[in-house]
Amino acid sequence: xxxxxxxxxxxxxxxxxxxxxxxxxxxxxxxxxxxxxxxxxxxxxxxxxxxxxxxxxxxxxxxxxxxxxxxxxxxxxxxxxxxxxxxxxxxxxxxxxxxxxxxxxxxxxxxxxxxxxxxxxxxxxxxxxxxxxxxxxxxxxxxxxxxxxxxxxxxxxxxxxxxxxxxxxxxxxxxxxxxxxxxxxxxxxxxxxxxxxxxxxxxxxxxxxxxxxxxxxxxxxxxxxxxxxxxxxxxxxxxxxxxxx
Numbered sequence: 001x002x003x004x005x006x007x008x009x010x011x012x013x014x015x016x017x018x019x020x021x022x023x024x025x026x027x028x029x030x031x032x033x034x035x036x037x038x039x040x041x042x043x044x045x046x047x048x049x050x051x052x053x054x055x056x057x058x059x060x061x062x063x064x065x066x067x068x069x070x071x072x073x074x075x076x077x078x079x080x081x082x083x084x085x086x087x088x089x090x091x092x093x094x095x096x097x098x099x100x101x102x103x104x105x106x107x108x109x110x111x112x113x114x115x116x117x118x119x120x121x122x123x124x125x126x127x128x129x130x131x132x133x134x135x136x137x138x139x140x141x142x143x144x145x146x147x148x149x150x151x152x153x154x155x156x157x158x159x160x161x162x163x164x165x166x167x168x169x170x171x172x173x174x175x176x177x178x179x180x181x182x183x184x185x186x187x188x189x190x191x192x193x194x195x196x197x198x199x200x201x202x203x204x205x206x207x208x209x210x211x212x213x214x215x216x217x218x219x220x221x222x223x224x225x226x227x228x229x230x231x232x233x234x235x236x237x238x239x240x241x242x243x244x245x
Contacts, residue, residue, distance in 0.1 A: 021059065026228050028056045029069040030082055030102045036073025047181040050188075051197050080104040087113050088130045091122040092216040093209055095237040096130035098201050103229040112227060120220035133236055134201040137162075138180030140173040140187070141195040147171065152192075159186035170195060174202075203236035214243040 031052045039046035043053055049070070056066050071077035085101040087110070103109040114124045142152065144166065152171055153164045160179035165172050175183050177199050184197050209217055217237050222244075224233045 023226065023228055024059055025061055025065070027102075027231060028052065028059070028061055029065060031231065032056060032066060032069035033073040034082060034084070034102060036070045038073075041070045041074040041076075047184040047188075051184065051194070054193075085109070086127075086131075087124060088127065089117050089122055089124040090130070091117075091120070091220050091235065091237065093207065093213045093237070095207050095209070095217055095235055096133045096203065097122065097221070097224070098130060098134060098234045099224055099230050100201075100232040100234075101229050102231050109227075109229040113224065113230070116220070116223045116227065120223055121216050122220050130236075133205070134203055134234060136177050137200055137202050138173075138175035138177055138183065138197075139200045139202070140175075140180075140183060140197040141167075142171045142173065142187070142192060143195055144169055144171050147192075155186060155190060156183055159183040198232070200232070201234040203234070206236050206238040208238045209243070210240070214239050215245075218243040 032049065035046060035049035035052045039048055041049070043050040053066055053070075068077060072080075082102045082104055083106060085103060085106060087099045087101060089097050089099075091097050099113065101109055101113075110124075117124045138161075140156075140161075149164070149166065149171060152173075156164050156173045156175075160182045161173050161175040162179075163174045165174075173183060180197075180199060184194070187194065214237075217235070218239055221233050221235060221237075224230050
C-alpha cells in the first residue's frame with residue numbers, strides 16, 4: 001500500500017502480517033502463480049518468482065502450498081484462471097488511487113472494490129482517469145544497516161538501475177520495469193536480500209493531507225489493501241503515521 005514514505009509503508013505491512021495472515025497467504029499464492037505463469041517455474045531463472053517465494057517463506061506459507069501455486073502457474077496443475085486488472089479512482093480530498101488486481105471473477109471484484117470506495121468517501125473511476133499521474137517503476141528496498149551507500153549505488157547502476165536514495169532505515173533503488181529483474185539478480189549475486197522488491201506505480205507528485213481527511217484516506221487504502229483480490233494499492237496521498245492511528 002502506498003500512502004507516504006516507502007520505508008514507512010513497509011513497516012506498516014510487516015506490523016499487519018499476523019492479523020491478516022490468511023489474506024496474505026491467499027495473495028502470495030496468487031502472486032506466485034502469476035510469476036510462474038509469466039516467467040516459468042524455476043526460481044533460479046525467474047527473479048519475480050524467487051522473490052514471491054521468499055516472501056511466502058517469511059510468513060510461513062506451507063511448502064506444499066507454494067509448490068501447488070507454482071504448478072498452477074506453469075499449467076502442471078488445474079487451478080483458477082486469474083486475470084490481471086487495474087482499477088482507478090478517487091479518495092477523500094480528491095486523491096488519486098490505483099489498485100493492481102488479480103481476480104477469477106472481474107464482475108465480483110468490481111462490485112466489491114466499488115463498494116469499498118463508496119463506504120470510505122471515494123469513488124471508482126474510469127480507465128486512465130488517474131493513471132497519467134503515476135509512473136511504473138521497479139522499486140527495491142534494502143535495509144541500510146551495515147551497507148555502504150556508495151558501493152550499493154555502484155552495484156545498482158551497473159545492473160541498470162536509475163537511482164538510489166536513502167529513506168529512513170532503507171536504501172531505495174529505482175529502475176525501469178525492464179531492468180528490474182537484472183537489478184534484483186545483481187543484488188542476489190552479492191548476497192543482498194531486499195526487504196521488498198516489486199514493480200510499483202509511483203505518483204509523480206504527492207498531495208499532503210492532515211487531520212480528518214488524512215484518516216479517511218488511510219482507512220480507504222487499508223480497506224482496499226485488505227480485499228483478497230487487491231494485490232497492491234498506490235496513491236498520491238502523503239500521509240503521516242498519525243493518519244493510521
